[in-house]
Amino acid sequence: xxxxxxxxxxxxxxxxxxxxxxxxxxxxxxxxxxxxxxxxxxxxxxxxxxxxxxxxxxxxxxxxxxxxxxxxxxxxxxxxxxxxxxxxxxxxxxxxxxxxxxxxxxxxxxxxxxxxxxxxxxxxxxxxxxxxxxxxxxxxxxxxxxxxxxxxxxxxxxxxxxxxxxxxxxxxxxxxxxxxxxxxxxxxxxxxxxxxxxxxxxxxxxxxxxxxxxxxxxxxxxxxxxxxxxxxxxxxxxxxxxxxxxxxxxxxxxxxxxxxxxxxxxxxxxxxxxxxxxxxxxxxxxxxxxxxxxxxxxxxxxxxxxxxxxxxxxxxxxxxxxxxxxxxxxxxxxxxxxxxxxxxxxxxxxxxxxxxxx
Amino acid sequence: xxxxxxxxxxxxxxxxxxxxxxxxxxxxxxxxxxxxxxxxxxxxxxxxxxxxxxxxxxxxxxxxxxxxxxxxxxxxxxxxxxxxxxxxxxxxxxxxxxxxxxxxxxxxxxxxxxxxxxxxxxxxxxxxxxxxxxxxxxxxxxxxxxxxxxxxxxxxxxxxxxxxxxxxxxxxxxxxxxxxxxxxxxxxxxxxxxxxxxxxxxxxxxxxxxxxxxxxxxxxxxxxxxxxxxxxxxxxxxxxxxxxxxxxxxxxxxxxxxxxxxxxxxxxxxxxxxxxxxxxxxxxxxxxxxxxxxxxxxxxxxxxxxxxxxxxxxxxxxxxxxxxxxxxxxxxxxxxxxxxxxxxxxxxxxxxxxxxxx
Numbered sequence: 216x217x218x219x220x221x222x223x224x225x226x227x228x229x230x231x232x233x234x235x236x237x238x239x240x241x242x243x244x245x246x247x248x249x250x251x252x253x254x255x256x257x258x259x260x261x262x263x264x265x266x267x268x269x270x271x272x273x274x275x276x277x278x279x280x281x282x283x284x285x286x287x288x289x290x291x292x293x294x295x296x297x298x299x300x301x302x303x304x305x306x307x308x309x310x311x312x313x314x315x316x317x318x319x320x321x322x323x324x325x326x327x328x329x330x331x332x333x334x335x336x337x338x339x340x341x342x343x344x345x346x347x348x349x350x351x352x353x354x355x356x357x358x359x360x361x362x363x364x365x366x367x368x369x370x371x372x373x374x375x376x377x378x379x380x381x382x383x384x385x386x387x388x389x390x391x392x393x394x395x396x397x398x399x400x401x402x403x404x405x406x407x408x409x410x411x412x413x414x415x416x417x418x419x420x421x422x423x424x425x426x427x428x429x430x431x432x433x434x435x436x437x438x439x440x441x442x443x444x445x446x447x448x449x450x451x452x453x454x455x456x457x458x459x460x461x462x463x464x465x466x467x468x469x470x471x472x473x474x475x476x477x478x479x480x481x482x483x484x485x486x487x488x489x490x491x492x493x494x495x496x497x498x499x500x501x502x503x504x505x506x507x508x509x510x511x512x513x514x515x516x517x518x519x520x521x522x523x524x525x526x527x528x529x530x531x532x533x534x535x536x537x538x539x540x541x542x543x544x545x546x547x548x549x550x551x552x553x554x555x556x557x558x559x560x561x562x563x564x565x566x567x568x569x570x571x572x573x
Numbered sequence: 574x575x576x577x578x579x580x581x582x583x584x585x586x587x588x589x590x591x592x593x594x595x596x597x598x599x600x601x602x603x604x605x606x607x608x609x610x611x612x613x614x615x616x617x618x619x620x621x622x623x624x625x626x627x628x629x630x631x632x633x634x635x636x637x638x639x640x641x642x643x644x645x646x647x648x649x650x651x652x653x654x655x656x657x658x659x660x661x662x663x664x665x666x667x668x669x670x671x672x673x674x675x676x677x678x679x680x681x682x683x684x685x686x687x688x689x690x691x692x693x694x695x696x697x698x699x700x701x702x703x704x705x706x707x708x709x710x711x712x713x714x715x716x717x718x719x720x721x722x723x724x725x726x727x728x729x730x731x732x733x734x735x736x737x738x739x740x741x742x743x744x745x746x747x748x749x750x751x752x753x754x755x756x757x758x759x760x761x762x763x764x765x766x767x768x769x770x771x772x773x774x775x776x777x778x779x780x781x782x783x784x785x786x787x788x789x790x791x792x793x794x795x796x797x798x799x800x801x802x803x804x805x806x807x808x809x810x811x812x813x814x815x816x817x818x819x820x821x822x823x824x825x826x827x828x829x830x831x832x833x834x835x836x837x838x839x840x841x842x843x844x845x846x847x848x849x850x851x852x853x854x855x856x857x858x859x860x861x862x863x864x865x866x867x868x869x870x871x872x873x874x875x876x877x878x879x880x881x882x883x884x885x886x887x888x889x890x891x892x893x894x895x896x897x898x899x900x901x902x903x904x905x906x907x908x909x910x911x912x913x914x915x916x917x918x919x920x921x922x923x924x925x926x927x928x929x930x931x
Binding site: 235236237372403404405406407408409411414415418419422427428429430431432433434435436437438439441465466468469472473476510511513514515516517518519520521522523524525526527528531532 | 772827875
């Protein structure tokens with residue numbers, strides 16, 4: 216299992232994804248602000264992984280609290296939740312995980328628990344979020360493998376792999392699931408400018424797994440499809456609106472349009488924690504804009520001249536019409552998504568299900 | 574005028590396009606092999622500029638010949654032509670320019686000229702190719718400006734600018750033509766991985782001209798169009814087949830598909846020297862594959878892990894159905910291109926026109 220994120224005592228350890236594939240370095244976060252900074256600066260990224268990081272960050276952060284009374288502890292917790300929520304705006308898993316931690320906290324308070332008991336409860340909840348994420352990915356992999364033909368040539372964009380989750384991956388989980396079922400696959404990884412998650416992370420983890428991986432620049436996907444070298448596209452998601460519109464890494468929309476032009480099935484793989492029924496459609500999903508320097512520089516190399524303007528949205532929205540299916544831990548959802556998403560989410564144990572609050 | 578390529582005595586001087594925008598360095602080519610190497614290693618690139626470079630390279634190369642008899646001189650010339658033709662396979666302007674130089678040579682031999690007289694003739698022909706290229710670009714600019722609305726937001730891919738020609742540019746010539754006609758424009762430049770001609774070259778020369786330019790990564794074009802921020806796409810070409818299918822920098826095809834999806838006019842701007850009536854359609858255009866390292870590394874930074882495969886085609890083919898018009902120095906050609914291209918080419922003075930061989 217790839218060491219994306221783990222808890223060691225009261226420290227959250229993450230592999231530094233900014234340094235891959237050249238170096239395998241680990242960042243040790245001792246406090247909640249450490250974790251928040253790691254999320255913001257993309258030491259860790261990927262919607263499910265961000266959720267897990269926020270939960271573990273809240274747990275280790277509150278573990279350090281010196282508050283003795285529940286009220287002061289609750290005020291600190293609220294502030295720490297706000298800090299975590301301020302890190303990145305688009306991926307909804309972050310807010311979902313914070314919400315779960317809040318519910319756990321509230322349950323602890325209602326049960327009359329001490330500060331130490333609530334700390335224990337937060338620890339367990341964060342670990343559960345972590346472990347459930349891996350389990351979700353494995354379930355997605357098992358369901359998703361059904362849509363992968365043998366000898367499939369699969370295009371993916373960005374990194375929706377072990378590094379984007381607590382382990383195994385969403386889109387790459389589907390690929391791993393197919394491989395586990397004995398299918399032969401060859402993967403094409405869009406390099407995914409500007410942060411290069413495809414070239415740096417997807418290729419790195421698939422090569423480690425012995426899965427044949429070809430890196431292409433993002434603008435090669437069209438030519439690749441036209442030459443009939445792609446059987447299937449599968450990508451992750453940062454937020455899925457109630458109607459199925461999906462925010463994912465910038466460039467996903469272009470891949471979806473190309474896939475439809477070439478009649479290639481286009482799938483999104485994501486846990487139900489990525490679904491946001493409170494957002495009616497893609498137009499309502501906030502899209503993070505990141506620093507111009509991500510575009511203008513790679514390493515020490517200056518790629519664009521002084522004086523040029525830069526546009527750097529981190530995500531785009533793929534309208535639901537382009538999506539052939541959404542692979543979740545509960546099965547593959549099909550259009551109309553406004554119905555299938557609601558049915559799947561209502562069924563899931565989680566913050567919205569009172570039975571879950573134990 | 575940008576100093577893309579010029580002759581100084583018996584030296585061909587080129588700005589080193591690999592070093593822009595960080596540094597403005599010049600490469601001085603004293604021999605034909607120097608020029609061939611500069612083309613191959615992309616000191617100079619862009620279909621029309623490559624043609625001009627080959628012509629100037631042949632002229633300075635033959636100027637250095639010590640041959641005293643026409644026969645020996647002709648053998649050397651033939652070898653030098655083969656060297657130039659071996660540099661890059663896709664852009665047809667290279668072969669067109671070599672062909673023009675061969676015709677000029679043959680005419681000189683037929684006229685019973687001395688070696689020195691033939692050298693003079695080659696000099697004049699090469700300079701004519703250079704000067705005509707600038708004139709063609711200016712004509713394209715004047716014709717093309719008609720399709721640019723005022724306050725146009727124009728997306729372009731790669732660099733089809735002054736740096737890709739002897740001066741002024743093809744696609745960027747259209748933009749410059751619109752500006753000269755008093756129209757306000759804002760340009761979006763795809764960065765154009767892997768060689769980054771958009772970020773490095775297009776942005777550099779447009780910023781120099783005071784034209785507002787926003788650099789985006791290639792995978793942002795879809796989101797940009799969906800947000801209705803693009804009124805027009807104009808790109809260059811490396812080879813236009815008889816039916817209008819157009820080879821251009823990798824990624825052009827994807828932009829064309831996206832443009833059609835969003836009902837945005839998509840234009841190709843190229844001199845008629847880019848048209849190859851001997852190639853029936855895009856499937857017959859040879860596509861250069863370049864070194865993997867262009868994809869895996871930027872500057873000193875390693876972007877992809879060892880063990881990953883790389884696909885690096887330098888060009889793709891945009892089928893004629895996606896092209897709204899081809900802007901040439903003779904006017905804007907419209908479908909059916911199989912007719913409009915033939916008519917335009919047959920009309921042009923050039924190697925195919927006996928009247929030209931003077």
